[in-house]
Amino acid sequence: MSGRHVLLIEDEPHIAEAIRFILSRAGWQVSLQHDGLTAMAAIAAAPPDVVILDLMLPGRSGLEILSDLRADARFAALPVLMLTARGQQRDRDAAARAGASAFLSKPFANADVLAAVRALADGEPA
Amino acid sequence: MARSALTGTRIRERRTALRMKQADLARAVGVSPAYLNLIEHNRRRVSDSLLDQLAGALSVDPLALSEGAEGALFDGLREAAAAAGLGDPLSAAPELDRIEEFVGRFPGWAAVLAGGQARVAQLERVVEGYAERMAQDPFLLASLHEVLSAVTSLRSTAAILVEAEDIEPQWRARFLRTIQEESLRLSDTAEALVGYLDTLDEAETGLSSPQEELEAWLAARGWHLDEVERPGRFDPEAVIAGVPELASGAGRTLARMYLDRAAADARALPLARLRAALAAEGPEPGRIAAHAGVPLSVVFRRLASLPAGTDGLPALGLVICDGSGTLTFRRPMPGFALPRFGAACPLWPLYEALARPMQPIRAVVDMAGRLPQRFLTFAFCEPRAPAGFDGPVLAEAFMLILPAPAERAASERAVGSSCRICPRAACPGRREPSILTEGQGPRGV
Numbered sequence: 083m084s085g086r087h088v089l090l091i092e093d094e095p096h097i098a099e100a101i102r103f104i105l106s107r108a109g110w111q112v113s114l115q116h117d118g119l120t121a122m123a124a125i126a127a128a129p130p131d132v133v134i135l136d137l138m139l140p141g142r143s144g145l146e147i148l149s150d151l152r153a154d155a156r157f158a159a160l161p162v163l164m165l166t167a168r169g170q171q172r173d174r175d176a177a178a179r180a181g182a183s184a185f186l187s188k189p190f191a192n193a194d195v196l197a198a199v200r201a202l203a204d205g206e207p208a
Numbered sequence: 209m210a211r212s213a214l215t216g217t218r219i220r221e222r223r224t225a226l227r228m229k230q231a232d233l234a235r236a237v238g239v240s241p242a243y244l245n246l247i248e249h250n251r252r253r254v255s256d257s258l259l260d261q262l263a264g265a266l267s268v269d270p271l272a273l274s275e276g277a278e279g280a281l282f283d284g285l286r287e288a289a290a291a292a293g294l295g296d297p298l299s300a301a302p303e304l305d306r307i308e309e310f311v312g313r314f315p316g317w318a319a320v321l322a323g324g325q326a327r328v329a330q331l332e333r334v335v336e337g338y339a340e341r342m343a344q345d346p347f348l349l350a351s352l353h354e355v356l357s358a359v360t361s362l363r364s365t366a367a368i369l370v371e372a373e374d375i376e377p378q379w380r381a382r383f384l385r386t387i388q389e390e391s392l393r394l395s396d397t398a399e400a401l402v403g404y405l406d407t408l409d410e411a412e413t414g415l416s417s418p419q420e421e422l423e424a425w426l427a428a429r430g431w432h433l434d435e436v437e438r439p440g441r442f443d444p445e446a447v448i449a450g451v452p453e454l455a456s457g458a459g460r461t462l463a464r465m466y467l468d469r470a471a472a473d474a475r476a477l478p479l480a481r482l483r484a485a486l487a488a489e490g491p492e493p494g495r496i497a498a499h500a501g502v503p504l505s506v507v508f509r510r511l512a513s514l515p516a517g518t519d520g521l522p523a524l525g526l527v528i529c530d531g532s533g534t535l536t537f538r539r540p541m542p543g544f545a546l547p548r549f550g551a552a553c554p555l556w557p558l559y560e561a562l563a564r565p566m567q568p569i570r571a572v573v574d575m576a577g578r579l580p581q582r583f584l585t586f587a588f589c590e591p592r593a594p595a596g597f598d599g600p601v602l603a604e605a606f607m608l609i610l611p612a613p614a615e616r617a618a619s620e621r622a623v624g625s626s627c628r629i630c631p632r633a634a635c636p637g638r639r640e641p642s643i644l645t646e647g648q649g650p651r652g653v
Binding site for chain 1: 360382383631
Protein backbone atom coordinates (compact mmCIF):
# COMPACT_ATOMS: atom_id res chain seq x y z
CA MET A 83 0.00 0.00 0.00
CA SER A 84 2.79 2.42 0.91
CA GLY A 85 3.81 4.87 -1.77
CA ARG A 86 0.70 4.72 -3.86
CA HIS A 87 -0.25 7.99 -5.46
CA VAL A 88 -3.35 10.10 -4.83
CA LEU A 89 -4.02 13.27 -6.81
CA LEU A 90 -6.19 15.68 -4.86
CA ILE A 91 -7.97 18.35 -6.89
CA GLU A 92 -9.48 20.75 -4.36
CA ASP A 93 -9.46 24.55 -4.31
CA GLU A 94 -10.21 24.98 -0.60
CA PRO A 95 -6.68 25.23 0.83
CA HIS A 96 -7.56 24.16 4.36
CA ILE A 97 -9.62 21.17 3.26
CA ALA A 98 -6.83 20.16 0.87
CA GLU A 99 -4.24 20.50 3.61
CA ALA A 100 -6.24 18.32 6.00
CA ILE A 101 -6.82 15.58 3.42
CA ARG A 102 -3.18 15.64 2.41
CA PHE A 103 -2.09 15.31 6.03
CA ILE A 104 -4.45 12.38 6.69
CA LEU A 105 -3.41 10.44 3.60
CA SER A 106 0.30 11.20 3.92
CA ARG A 107 0.34 9.88 7.46
CA ALA A 108 -1.23 6.69 6.18
CA GLY A 109 1.59 6.25 3.70
CA TRP A 110 0.11 7.74 0.56
CA GLN A 111 1.98 9.98 -1.79
CA VAL A 112 -0.30 12.98 -2.27
CA SER A 113 -0.03 15.63 -4.94
CA LEU A 114 -2.31 18.63 -5.10
CA GLN A 115 -4.03 20.69 -7.76
CA HIS A 116 -6.07 23.77 -6.82
CA ASP A 117 -7.35 24.63 -10.27
CA GLY A 118 -9.61 22.80 -12.68
CA LEU A 119 -7.74 24.16 -15.68
CA THR A 120 -4.45 22.41 -14.87
CA ALA A 121 -5.89 19.17 -13.50
CA MET A 122 -5.98 17.16 -16.74
CA ALA A 123 -2.40 18.01 -17.59
CA ALA A 124 -1.32 16.95 -14.09
CA ILE A 125 -3.11 13.60 -14.43
CA ALA A 126 -1.57 12.97 -17.84
CA ALA A 127 1.90 13.88 -16.61
CA ALA A 128 1.80 11.55 -13.60
CA PRO A 129 -1.21 9.22 -13.62
CA PRO A 130 -2.27 8.60 -10.01
CA ASP A 131 -3.80 5.46 -8.48
CA VAL A 132 -6.77 7.44 -7.21
CA VAL A 133 -8.12 10.93 -7.93
CA ILE A 134 -10.02 12.89 -5.28
CA LEU A 135 -11.99 15.46 -7.23
CA ASP A 136 -13.96 18.36 -5.82
CA LEU A 137 -17.12 19.22 -7.71
CA MET A 138 -16.76 23.00 -7.48
CA LEU A 139 -13.50 24.26 -8.87
CA PRO A 140 -12.34 27.50 -10.42
CA GLY A 141 -11.56 27.33 -14.10
CA ARG A 142 -13.22 24.01 -14.90
CA SER A 143 -15.74 22.16 -12.81
CA GLY A 144 -15.15 18.70 -11.40
CA LEU A 145 -17.86 17.38 -13.71
CA GLU A 146 -16.06 18.68 -16.79
CA ILE A 147 -12.79 17.13 -15.64
CA LEU A 148 -14.53 13.83 -14.90
CA SER A 149 -16.17 13.80 -18.33
CA ASP A 150 -12.80 14.42 -19.99
CA LEU A 151 -11.25 11.59 -17.99
CA ARG A 152 -13.97 9.12 -18.94
CA ALA A 153 -13.70 10.15 -22.61
CA ASP A 154 -9.96 9.36 -22.59
CA ALA A 155 -9.23 5.64 -22.96
CA ARG A 156 -6.17 5.95 -20.72
CA PHE A 157 -8.25 7.18 -17.77
CA ALA A 158 -11.64 5.62 -18.42
CA ALA A 159 -11.19 3.23 -15.47
CA LEU A 160 -9.20 5.56 -13.19
CA PRO A 161 -10.83 5.52 -9.72
CA VAL A 162 -12.31 8.95 -8.97
CA LEU A 163 -13.65 9.87 -5.54
CA MET A 164 -15.98 12.83 -5.96
CA LEU A 165 -16.39 15.38 -3.19
CA THR A 166 -19.90 16.84 -3.15
CA ALA A 167 -21.86 19.03 -0.81
CA ARG A 168 -24.07 17.19 1.65
CA GLY A 169 -27.71 17.35 0.59
CA GLN A 170 -26.98 18.27 -3.04
CA GLN A 171 -28.50 15.14 -4.55
CA ARG A 172 -28.68 16.82 -7.95
CA ASP A 173 -24.90 17.29 -7.97
CA ARG A 174 -24.40 13.70 -6.91
CA ASP A 175 -26.68 12.41 -9.65
CA ALA A 176 -24.81 14.46 -12.24
CA ALA A 177 -21.48 13.13 -10.99
CA ALA A 178 -22.81 9.55 -11.11
CA ARG A 179 -23.88 10.04 -14.70
CA ALA A 180 -20.46 11.50 -15.56
CA GLY A 181 -18.76 8.36 -14.22
CA ALA A 182 -17.68 9.01 -10.63
CA SER A 183 -16.42 5.85 -8.89
CA ALA A 184 -17.48 6.91 -5.41
CA PHE A 185 -18.73 9.93 -3.49
CA LEU A 186 -17.94 11.63 -0.25
CA SER A 187 -20.17 14.36 1.14
CA LYS A 188 -18.79 17.44 2.86
CA PRO A 189 -18.39 17.68 5.77
CA PHE A 190 -16.83 14.22 6.06
CA ALA A 191 -15.07 12.18 8.72
CA ASN A 192 -11.34 11.80 8.13
CA ALA A 193 -11.60 8.04 8.54
CA ASP A 194 -14.14 7.95 5.70
CA VAL A 195 -11.68 9.64 3.32
CA LEU A 196 -9.02 7.12 4.15
CA ALA A 197 -11.40 4.16 3.83
CA ALA A 198 -12.78 5.37 0.50
CA VAL A 199 -9.34 5.92 -1.02
CA ARG A 200 -8.12 2.52 0.20
CA ALA A 201 -11.17 0.77 -1.22
CA LEU A 202 -10.85 2.47 -4.59
CA ALA A 203 -7.12 1.75 -4.87
CA ASP A 204 -7.79 -1.91 -4.03
CA GLY A 205 -10.54 -2.10 -6.62
CA GLU A 206 -13.32 -2.47 -4.08
CA PRO A 207 -16.55 -0.50 -4.01
CA ALA A 208 -16.01 2.48 -1.73
CA MET B 209 -75.62 11.88 -1.69
CA ALA B 210 -73.55 11.55 1.48
CA ARG B 211 -75.80 11.54 4.48
CA SER B 212 -74.78 12.96 7.83
CA ALA B 213 -75.95 11.36 11.04
CA LEU B 214 -76.95 14.86 12.08
CA THR B 215 -79.36 15.40 9.18
CA GLY B 216 -82.34 14.88 11.43
CA THR B 217 -81.08 17.46 13.88
CA ARG B 218 -80.77 20.00 11.09
CA ILE B 219 -84.27 19.22 9.84
CA ARG B 220 -85.61 19.80 13.33
CA GLU B 221 -83.60 23.05 13.74
CA ARG B 222 -84.82 24.37 10.41
CA ARG B 223 -88.45 23.45 11.16
CA THR B 224 -88.46 25.08 14.59
CA ALA B 225 -86.76 28.15 13.14
CA LEU B 226 -89.69 28.44 10.74
CA ARG B 227 -92.12 27.86 13.66
CA MET B 228 -93.59 24.94 11.75
CA LYS B 229 -95.30 22.12 13.63
CA GLN B 230 -93.88 18.63 13.21
CA ALA B 231 -97.30 17.36 12.12
CA ASP B 232 -97.56 20.05 9.43
CA LEU B 233 -94.17 19.16 7.99
CA ALA B 234 -94.96 15.44 8.13
CA ARG B 235 -98.19 16.06 6.26
CA ALA B 236 -96.43 18.20 3.66
CA VAL B 237 -93.98 15.43 2.78
CA GLY B 238 -96.38 12.51 3.16
CA VAL B 239 -95.01 10.72 6.23
CA SER B 240 -96.44 10.15 9.68
CA PRO B 241 -95.52 12.59 12.48
CA ALA B 242 -94.08 9.63 14.43
CA TYR B 243 -91.77 8.70 11.57
CA LEU B 244 -90.66 12.31 11.17
CA ASN B 245 -90.01 12.40 14.90
CA LEU B 246 -87.66 9.41 14.55
CA ILE B 247 -85.91 11.14 11.64
CA GLU B 248 -85.50 14.39 13.57
CA HIS B 249 -83.84 12.50 16.41
CA ASN B 250 -81.42 10.87 13.98
CA ARG B 251 -82.92 7.44 14.59
CA ARG B 252 -83.98 6.85 11.00
CA ARG B 253 -82.00 7.60 7.87
CA VAL B 254 -83.62 9.79 5.23
CA SER B 255 -83.89 8.69 1.61
CA ASP B 256 -82.77 11.10 -1.13
CA SER B 257 -86.33 11.64 -2.38
CA LEU B 258 -87.65 12.36 1.12
CA LEU B 259 -84.76 14.70 1.80
CA ASP B 260 -85.58 16.64 -1.37
CA GLN B 261 -89.21 16.87 -0.26
CA LEU B 262 -88.25 18.01 3.24
CA ALA B 263 -85.85 20.59 1.82
CA GLY B 264 -88.58 21.88 -0.47
CA ALA B 265 -91.04 22.15 2.40
CA LEU B 266 -88.47 23.92 4.54
CA SER B 267 -87.34 26.20 1.66
CA VAL B 268 -83.73 25.17 2.00
CA ASP B 269 -81.10 23.47 -0.17
CA PRO B 270 -80.99 19.70 0.44
CA LEU B 271 -77.22 19.97 0.98
CA ALA B 272 -77.81 22.33 3.89
CA LEU B 273 -79.76 19.53 5.55
CA SER B 274 -77.48 16.65 4.61
CA GLU B 275 -74.13 18.33 5.26
CA GLY B 276 -75.03 21.50 7.07
CA ALA B 277 -72.64 24.29 7.88
CA GLU B 278 -70.28 21.67 9.26
CA GLY B 279 -69.28 20.55 5.74
CA ALA B 280 -66.09 22.59 5.81
CA LEU B 281 -65.47 21.45 9.34
CA PHE B 282 -65.71 17.81 8.28
CA ASP B 283 -63.34 18.47 5.40
CA GLY B 284 -60.84 20.07 7.77
CA LEU B 285 -61.07 17.15 10.17
CA ARG B 286 -60.67 14.62 7.36
CA GLU B 287 -57.56 16.52 6.21
CA ALA B 288 -56.23 16.44 9.77
CA ALA B 289 -56.88 12.70 9.91
CA ALA B 290 -55.13 12.17 6.57
CA ALA B 291 -52.14 14.23 7.71
CA ALA B 292 -51.96 12.21 10.93
CA GLY B 293 -51.92 9.06 8.84
CA LEU B 294 -48.67 10.23 7.22
CA GLY B 295 -46.90 10.22 10.56
CA ASP B 296 -46.20 7.32 12.88
CA PRO B 297 -47.85 4.21 11.37
CA LEU B 298 -48.04 2.64 14.80
CA SER B 299 -50.11 5.43 16.32
CA ALA B 300 -53.86 4.91 16.65
CA ALA B 301 -55.80 5.97 13.56
CA PRO B 302 -58.45 8.67 13.99
CA GLU B 303 -61.99 7.23 14.18
CA LEU B 304 -63.23 8.59 10.87
CA ASP B 305 -66.47 6.64 11.15
CA ARG B 306 -67.33 8.64 14.28
CA ILE B 307 -66.41 12.06 12.85
CA GLU B 308 -70.01 13.30 12.92
CA GLU B 309 -70.48 12.18 16.48
CA PHE B 310 -67.30 14.07 17.35
CA VAL B 311 -68.53 17.25 15.67
CA GLY B 312 -71.94 16.89 17.22
CA ARG B 313 -70.65 16.37 20.76
CA PHE B 314 -67.60 18.65 20.70
CA PRO B 315 -68.16 21.33 18.03
CA GLY B 316 -65.72 23.72 19.71
CA TRP B 317 -62.85 21.24 19.86
CA ALA B 318 -63.63 20.11 16.31
CA ALA B 319 -63.35 23.71 15.12
CA VAL B 320 -60.03 24.10 16.96
CA LEU B 321 -58.65 20.94 15.35
CA ALA B 322 -59.86 21.85 11.86
CA GLY B 323 -58.53 25.40 12.30
CA GLY B 324 -55.17 24.01 13.37
CA GLN B 325 -55.09 21.81 10.28
CA ALA B 326 -55.87 24.81 8.06
CA ARG B 327 -53.03 26.76 9.69
CA VAL B 328 -50.63 23.84 9.21
CA ALA B 329 -51.56 23.69 5.50
CA GLN B 330 -51.00 27.44 5.18
CA LEU B 331 -47.61 27.21 6.88
CA GLU B 332 -46.65 24.28 4.66
CA ARG B 333 -47.25 26.48 1.63
CA VAL B 334 -45.02 29.17 3.13
CA VAL B 335 -42.32 26.57 3.85
CA GLU B 336 -42.57 25.37 0.25
CA GLY B 337 -42.03 28.97 -0.82
CA TYR B 338 -38.93 29.19 1.39
CA ALA B 339 -37.64 25.88 0.07
CA GLU B 340 -38.08 27.15 -3.47
CA ARG B 341 -36.22 30.30 -2.53
CA MET B 342 -33.40 28.29 -0.97
CA ALA B 343 -33.07 26.26 -4.14
CA GLN B 344 -32.87 29.28 -6.42
CA ASP B 345 -31.45 32.20 -4.50
CA PRO B 346 -27.79 32.58 -5.49
CA PHE B 347 -26.90 34.50 -2.34
CA LEU B 348 -28.32 31.84 -0.06
CA LEU B 349 -26.73 29.06 -2.08
CA ALA B 350 -23.33 30.74 -2.01
CA SER B 351 -23.62 31.46 1.70
CA LEU B 352 -24.61 27.93 2.56
CA HIS B 353 -21.75 26.51 0.57
CA GLU B 354 -19.37 28.91 2.23
CA VAL B 355 -20.63 27.63 5.57
CA LEU B 356 -20.22 24.05 4.39
CA SER B 357 -16.63 24.64 3.32
CA ALA B 358 -15.73 26.24 6.62
CA VAL B 359 -17.42 23.46 8.59
CA THR B 360 -15.63 20.80 6.52
CA SER B 361 -12.26 22.44 7.20
CA LEU B 362 -13.04 22.80 10.89
CA ARG B 363 -14.24 19.23 11.29
CA SER B 364 -11.25 17.64 9.54
CA THR B 365 -8.70 19.88 11.18
CA ALA B 366 -10.13 19.50 14.67
CA ALA B 367 -10.25 15.73 14.23
CA ILE B 368 -6.60 15.67 13.22
CA LEU B 369 -5.62 17.64 16.34
CA VAL B 370 -7.62 15.32 18.56
CA GLU B 371 -6.84 11.98 16.93
CA ALA B 372 -3.35 12.28 15.43
CA GLU B 373 -0.71 11.14 17.87
CA ASP B 374 2.78 12.70 18.11
CA ILE B 375 1.81 15.50 15.73
CA GLU B 376 4.78 17.77 14.97
CA PRO B 377 4.68 21.22 16.63
CA GLN B 378 4.76 23.09 13.33
CA TRP B 379 1.77 21.10 12.04
CA ARG B 380 -0.08 21.62 15.32
CA ALA B 381 0.48 25.38 15.06
CA ARG B 382 -0.62 25.34 11.44
CA PHE B 383 -3.84 23.49 12.16
CA LEU B 384 -4.64 25.72 15.12
CA ARG B 385 -4.27 28.71 12.81
CA THR B 386 -6.60 27.01 10.32
CA ILE B 387 -9.21 26.60 13.03
CA GLN B 388 -8.96 30.26 13.92
CA GLU B 389 -9.23 31.39 10.29
CA GLU B 390 -12.13 29.09 9.47
CA SER B 391 -13.94 30.13 12.64
CA LEU B 392 -13.69 33.76 11.57
CA ARG B 393 -14.90 32.86 8.09
CA LEU B 394 -17.86 31.00 9.54
CA SER B 395 -18.65 33.93 11.78
CA ASP B 396 -18.48 36.46 8.92
CA THR B 397 -20.64 34.32 6.65
CA ALA B 398 -23.22 33.76 9.37
CA GLU B 399 -23.34 37.50 10.05
CA ALA B 400 -23.86 38.27 6.37
CA LEU B 401 -26.52 35.60 6.15
CA VAL B 402 -28.43 36.92 9.14
CA GLY B 403 -28.25 40.45 7.73
CA TYR B 404 -29.56 39.19 4.43
CA LEU B 405 -32.43 37.26 5.99
CA ASP B 406 -33.37 40.33 8.00
CA THR B 407 -34.04 42.20 4.77
CA LEU B 408 -36.58 39.71 3.54
CA ASP B 409 -40.19 40.71 3.58
CA GLU B 410 -42.32 37.68 2.97
CA ALA B 411 -45.83 37.63 1.57
CA GLU B 412 -48.07 34.67 2.27
CA THR B 413 -46.98 32.99 -0.93
CA GLY B 414 -43.31 33.17 0.00
CA LEU B 415 -42.71 35.39 -3.01
CA SER B 416 -41.52 38.79 -1.98
CA SER B 417 -42.13 41.11 -4.91
CA PRO B 418 -44.69 41.63 -7.68
CA GLN B 419 -41.96 40.98 -10.23
CA GLU B 420 -41.22 37.62 -8.64
CA GLU B 421 -44.91 36.80 -8.70
CA LEU B 422 -45.00 37.56 -12.42
CA GLU B 423 -41.90 35.46 -13.06
CA ALA B 424 -43.22 32.58 -10.96
CA TRP B 425 -46.43 32.62 -13.00
CA LEU B 426 -44.57 32.71 -16.32
CA ALA B 427 -42.26 29.93 -15.16
CA ALA B 428 -45.30 27.85 -14.22
CA ARG B 429 -46.65 28.43 -17.74
CA GLY B 430 -43.32 27.42 -19.30
CA TRP B 431 -42.77 31.10 -20.32
CA HIS B 432 -45.22 30.58 -23.16
CA LEU B 433 -48.78 31.93 -23.21
CA ASP B 434 -50.96 30.32 -25.85
CA GLU B 435 -53.58 33.04 -25.34
CA VAL B 436 -51.45 35.76 -26.97
CA GLU B 437 -50.57 33.56 -29.94
CA ARG B 438 -54.16 32.96 -31.09
CA PRO B 439 -55.65 35.32 -33.67
CA GLY B 440 -58.16 37.82 -32.32
CA ARG B 441 -58.48 39.48 -28.95
CA PHE B 442 -58.43 37.76 -25.60
CA ASP B 443 -59.50 38.80 -22.13
CA PRO B 444 -56.42 39.44 -19.96
CA GLU B 445 -58.57 39.23 -16.83
CA ALA B 446 -59.61 35.71 -17.73
CA VAL B 447 -55.97 34.73 -18.20
CA ILE B 448 -54.85 35.93 -14.79
CA ALA B 449 -58.01 35.12 -12.84
CA GLY B 450 -57.38 32.74 -9.97
CA VAL B 451 -53.67 32.36 -10.72
CA PRO B 452 -52.14 31.42 -7.34
CA GLU B 453 -48.72 32.93 -8.13
CA LEU B 454 -50.25 36.37 -8.75
CA ALA B 455 -51.12 36.91 -5.12
CA SER B 456 -50.90 40.70 -4.94
CA GLY B 457 -52.68 43.43 -6.83
CA ALA B 458 -49.32 44.78 -7.99
CA GLY B 459 -48.40 41.34 -9.31
CA ARG B 460 -51.63 41.18 -11.30
CA THR B 461 -51.01 44.68 -12.66
CA LEU B 462 -47.58 43.62 -13.87
CA ALA B 463 -49.17 40.54 -15.45
CA ARG B 464 -51.67 42.73 -17.33
CA MET B 465 -48.82 44.94 -18.58
CA TYR B 466 -46.88 41.86 -19.61
CA LEU B 467 -49.89 40.44 -21.48
CA ASP B 468 -50.45 43.73 -23.33
CA ARG B 469 -46.89 43.83 -24.56
CA ALA B 470 -46.74 40.10 -25.29
CA ALA B 471 -49.88 40.38 -27.41
CA ALA B 472 -48.44 43.35 -29.32
CA ASP B 473 -45.20 41.44 -29.86
CA ALA B 474 -47.13 38.41 -31.10
CA ARG B 475 -49.02 40.58 -33.58
CA ALA B 476 -45.75 42.12 -34.81
CA LEU B 477 -44.03 38.77 -35.09
CA PRO B 478 -46.50 35.88 -35.21
CA LEU B 479 -45.36 32.48 -34.09
CA ALA B 480 -45.24 31.00 -37.59
CA ARG B 481 -43.01 33.84 -38.87
CA LEU B 482 -40.80 33.61 -35.81
CA ARG B 483 -40.34 29.88 -36.27
CA ALA B 484 -39.59 30.31 -39.97
CA ALA B 485 -36.98 32.97 -39.16
CA LEU B 486 -35.54 30.81 -36.40
CA ALA B 487 -35.27 27.84 -38.75
CA ALA B 488 -33.57 29.98 -41.41
CA GLU B 489 -31.26 32.05 -39.22
CA GLY B 490 -30.78 30.20 -35.94
CA PRO B 491 -31.20 31.92 -32.58
CA GLU B 492 -29.10 35.01 -33.46
CA PRO B 493 -31.53 37.86 -32.71
CA GLY B 494 -30.08 40.33 -35.21
CA ARG B 495 -30.51 37.92 -38.09
CA ILE B 496 -34.05 37.07 -37.02
CA ALA B 497 -34.91 40.79 -36.79
CA ALA B 498 -33.57 41.38 -40.30
CA HIS B 499 -35.32 38.29 -41.65
CA ALA B 500 -38.67 39.17 -40.11
CA GLY B 501 -38.43 42.94 -40.46
CA VAL B 502 -39.17 43.71 -36.81
CA PRO B 503 -37.25 45.62 -34.11
CA LEU B 504 -34.61 43.72 -32.17
CA SER B 505 -36.44 44.29 -28.89
CA VAL B 506 -39.44 42.38 -30.23
CA VAL B 507 -37.20 39.48 -31.23
CA PHE B 508 -35.61 39.32 -27.76
CA ARG B 509 -38.99 39.16 -26.07
CA ARG B 510 -40.47 36.74 -28.57
CA LEU B 511 -37.55 34.33 -28.23
CA ALA B 512 -37.99 34.42 -24.46
CA SER B 513 -41.66 33.56 -24.88
CA LEU B 514 -40.90 30.28 -26.61
CA PRO B 515 -40.72 27.12 -24.54
CA ALA B 516 -37.31 25.45 -24.48
CA GLY B 517 -36.96 22.88 -27.21
CA THR B 518 -39.09 24.69 -29.81
CA ASP B 519 -37.68 23.79 -33.22
CA GLY B 520 -34.40 22.73 -31.64
CA LEU B 521 -34.05 26.02 -29.76
CA PRO B 522 -31.58 25.51 -26.92
CA ALA B 523 -32.36 26.45 -23.33
CA LEU B 524 -32.21 30.23 -23.11
CA GLY B 525 -32.54 33.05 -20.65
CA LEU B 526 -33.40 36.72 -21.00
CA VAL B 527 -32.79 39.68 -18.74
CA ILE B 528 -34.16 43.15 -19.35
CA CYS B 529 -33.16 46.26 -17.44
CA ASP B 530 -34.32 49.84 -17.49
CA GLY B 531 -32.09 52.93 -17.63
CA SER B 532 -31.33 52.67 -13.92
CA GLY B 533 -29.91 49.20 -14.39
CA THR B 534 -32.76 47.60 -12.47
CA LEU B 535 -33.64 44.17 -13.78
CA THR B 536 -37.26 44.37 -14.88
CA PHE B 537 -37.53 40.88 -16.38
CA ARG B 538 -35.69 37.68 -15.65
CA ARG B 539 -36.16 34.42 -17.47
CA PRO B 540 -33.42 32.38 -15.83
CA MET B 541 -30.94 30.29 -17.75
CA PRO B 542 -29.69 27.27 -15.76
CA GLY B 543 -26.20 28.02 -14.44
CA PHE B 544 -26.41 31.75 -15.08
CA ALA B 545 -27.01 33.06 -11.58
CA LEU B 546 -29.37 36.03 -11.52
CA PRO B 547 -29.31 38.16 -8.36
CA ARG B 548 -32.54 38.08 -6.42
CA PHE B 549 -32.07 41.52 -4.90
CA GLY B 550 -29.84 44.46 -5.71
CA ALA B 551 -27.80 45.11 -8.78
CA ALA B 552 -26.15 42.52 -10.95
CA CYS B 553 -22.55 42.24 -12.13
CA PRO B 554 -21.53 45.50 -13.84
CA LEU B 555 -19.49 43.52 -16.36
CA TRP B 556 -22.54 41.90 -17.93
CA PRO B 557 -22.82 42.84 -21.62
CA LEU B 558 -26.34 44.03 -20.68
CA TYR B 559 -24.85 47.09 -18.97
CA GLU B 560 -22.36 47.71 -21.74
CA ALA B 561 -25.31 47.79 -24.11
CA LEU B 562 -27.06 50.25 -21.79
CA ALA B 563 -24.06 52.59 -22.13
CA ARG B 564 -23.98 52.14 -25.91
CA PRO B 565 -27.59 52.36 -27.12
CA MET B 566 -28.48 50.82 -30.49
CA GLN B 567 -25.16 48.97 -30.75
CA PRO B 568 -25.59 45.19 -30.73
CA ILE B 569 -23.09 43.33 -28.56
CA ARG B 570 -22.22 39.68 -28.87
CA ALA B 571 -20.02 38.20 -26.13
CA VAL B 572 -19.16 34.87 -24.54
CA VAL B 573 -19.13 35.19 -20.77
CA ASP B 574 -17.63 32.95 -18.11
CA MET B 575 -20.01 33.01 -15.15
CA ALA B 576 -18.40 32.48 -11.74
CA GLY B 577 -20.29 30.22 -9.43
CA ARG B 578 -20.40 26.89 -7.70
CA LEU B 579 -20.05 25.35 -11.14
CA PRO B 580 -18.39 27.90 -13.45
CA GLN B 581 -20.16 27.93 -16.80
CA ARG B 582 -19.81 29.74 -20.11
CA PHE B 583 -22.64 31.38 -22.04
CA LEU B 584 -23.15 33.14 -25.34
CA THR B 585 -24.89 36.47 -24.87
CA PHE B 586 -26.50 38.96 -27.22
CA ALA B 587 -27.15 42.40 -25.75
CA PHE B 588 -28.86 45.45 -27.15
CA CYS B 589 -30.27 48.71 -25.79
CA GLU B 590 -33.23 50.46 -27.34
CA PRO B 591 -34.14 54.02 -26.32
CA ARG B 592 -37.80 54.94 -26.53
CA ALA B 593 -39.82 58.08 -26.01
CA PRO B 594 -43.27 57.04 -24.80
CA ALA B 595 -44.36 60.66 -24.27
CA GLY B 596 -43.07 61.91 -27.61
CA PHE B 597 -40.35 64.47 -28.34
CA ASP B 598 -41.18 66.54 -25.30
CA GLY B 599 -41.13 63.65 -22.84
CA PRO B 600 -38.29 61.76 -21.27
CA VAL B 601 -36.22 59.30 -23.28
CA LEU B 602 -36.24 55.93 -21.57
CA ALA B 603 -33.71 53.22 -22.24
CA GLU B 604 -34.35 49.51 -22.09
CA ALA B 605 -31.56 46.97 -22.48
CA PHE B 606 -31.91 43.28 -23.30
CA MET B 607 -29.52 40.39 -22.92
CA LEU B 608 -30.30 37.00 -24.39
CA ILE B 609 -28.38 34.14 -22.76
CA LEU B 610 -27.64 30.97 -24.72
CA PRO B 611 -25.28 28.02 -24.25
CA ALA B 612 -21.71 28.90 -25.25
CA PRO B 613 -19.99 27.33 -28.24
CA ALA B 614 -17.55 24.59 -27.26
CA GLU B 615 -14.59 26.42 -28.72
CA ARG B 616 -13.07 28.97 -26.38
CA ALA B 617 -12.08 32.44 -27.54
CA ALA B 618 -9.54 34.83 -26.07
CA SER B 619 -12.14 37.57 -25.82
CA GLU B 620 -14.36 35.74 -23.32
CA ARG B 621 -15.40 37.85 -20.35
CA ALA B 622 -15.18 36.83 -16.72
CA VAL B 623 -18.43 37.89 -15.05
CA GLY B 624 -20.39 37.00 -11.95
CA SER B 625 -23.86 37.24 -10.49
CA SER B 626 -23.39 40.15 -8.12
CA CYS B 627 -20.42 41.41 -6.14
CA ARG B 628 -21.59 40.01 -2.80
CA ILE B 629 -21.37 36.43 -3.94
CA CYS B 630 -18.76 36.68 -6.67
CA PRO B 631 -15.49 34.87 -5.97
CA ARG B 632 -13.46 36.95 -8.45
CA ALA B 633 -11.21 38.83 -6.06
CA ALA B 634 -9.31 40.98 -8.58
CA CYS B 635 -12.25 42.38 -10.52
CA PRO B 636 -12.13 45.91 -11.94
CA GLY B 637 -15.90 46.17 -11.58
CA ARG B 638 -16.07 45.23 -7.91
CA ARG B 639 -18.18 47.66 -5.86
CA GLU B 640 -18.29 45.82 -2.54
CA PRO B 641 -16.40 42.97 -0.87
CA SER B 642 -17.59 39.45 -1.47
CA ILE B 643 -18.45 37.11 1.34
CA LEU B 644 -16.60 34.46 -0.66
CA THR B 645 -13.26 36.12 -1.16
CA GLU B 646 -12.42 38.47 1.65
CA GLY B 647 -8.73 38.03 2.15
CA GLN B 648 -8.82 34.41 1.05
CA GLY B 649 -8.88 34.32 -2.74
CA PRO B 650 -11.35 32.50 -4.95
CA ARG B 651 -13.22 29.60 -3.40
CA GLY B 652 -15.67 26.93 -4.31
CA VAL B 653 -17.19 24.09 -2.36
